[in-house]
Amino acid sequence: xxxxxxxxxxxxxxxxxxxxxxxxxxxxxxxxxxxxxxxxxxxxxxxxxxxxxxxxxxxxxxxxxxxxxxxxxxxxxxxxxxxxxxxxxxxxxxxxxxxxxxxxxxxxxxxxx
Amino acid sequence: xxxxxxxxxxxxxxxxxxxxxxxxxxxxxxxxxxxxxxxxxxxxxxxxxxxxxxxxxxxxxxxxxxxxxxxxxxxxxxxxxxxxxxxxxxxxxxxxxxxxxxxxxxxxxxxxxxx
Numbered sequence: 001x002x003x004x005x006x007x008x009x010x011x012x013x014x015x016x017x018x019x020x021x022x023x024x025x026x027x028x029x030x031x032x033x034x035x036x037x038x039x040x041x042x043x044x045x046x047x048x049x050x051x052x053x054x055x056x057x058x059x060x061x062x063x064x065x066x067x068x069x070x071x072x073x074x075x076x077x078x079x080x081x082x083x084x085x086x087x088x089x090x091x092x093x094x095x096x097x098x099x100x101x102x103x104x105x106x107x108x109x110x111x112x113x
Numbered sequence: 114x115x116x117x118x119x120x121x122x123x124x125x126x127x128x129x130x131x132x133x134x135x136x137x138x139x140x141x142x143x144x145x146x147x148x149x150x151x152x153x154x155x156x157x158x159x160x161x162x163x164x165x166x167x168x169x170x171x172x173x174x175x176x177x178x179x180x181x182x183x184x185x186x187x188x189x190x191x192x193x194x195x196x197x198x199x200x201x202x203x204x205x206x207x208x209x210x211x212x213x214x215x216x217x218x219x220x221x222x223x224x225x226x227x228x
Binding site: 004031032034036041042043044045046049087089091098099100101102103104105 | 117119153154155156158161163166168203205210211212213214215216217218219220221222224
């Protein structure tokens with residue numbers, strides 16, 4: 001069964017203090033790994049898709065990387081507006097039909113001014 | 114503006130009520146989804162509608178009933194709910210069920226409280 005584990009569950013950073021969030025996964029065949037940001041009371045907002053080990057994507061202060069077993073979301077010099085819950089999800093390869101997506105429970109990030 | 118609109122944003126209902134959640138997307142996507150989000154749990158897929166098929170999570174109780182009249186609209190009909198059904202219900206869409214580069218587009222959700 002596909003599994004996604006995110007750590008830490010919660011992270012508190014000072015403004016400007018860089019860190020990384022982890023997403024470990026087991027999947028029979030990876031079609032794609034997705035990162036989302038979710039603000040309180042809102043739906044998740046798409047950040048990145050990664051497809052293969054070694055791939056990296058960047059957006060402003062965020063950089064996502066992928067290995068065969070895990071993905072990291074690196075946050076460089078975070079600002080208070082980066083405070084949110086970050087969700088990781090994987091989609092498995094299937095021979096046909098609906099391609100199942102498995103989500104992690106998220107990392108709640110708080111950036112203190 | 115996310116492109117996926119859900120109404121209502123908040124809903125309080127008694128266990129004997131019948132209500133419906135509505136979702137609308139004008140992104141030209143061919144797949145739509147209902148997800149349930151409970152505290153400290155992963156998003157739980159409830160239903161998928163795509164051009165190819167409808168997929169149900171077999172663990173979803175029959176008191177939840179989906180309806181997809183066309184590729185732009187999705188409903189979730191609720192009846193005889195239980196307090197443990199209180200959660201954030203998210204609608205999502207995607208180009209098709211094999212997620213492309215943009216993954217899902219989610220709505221803002223309906224916060225449901227069952228009393």
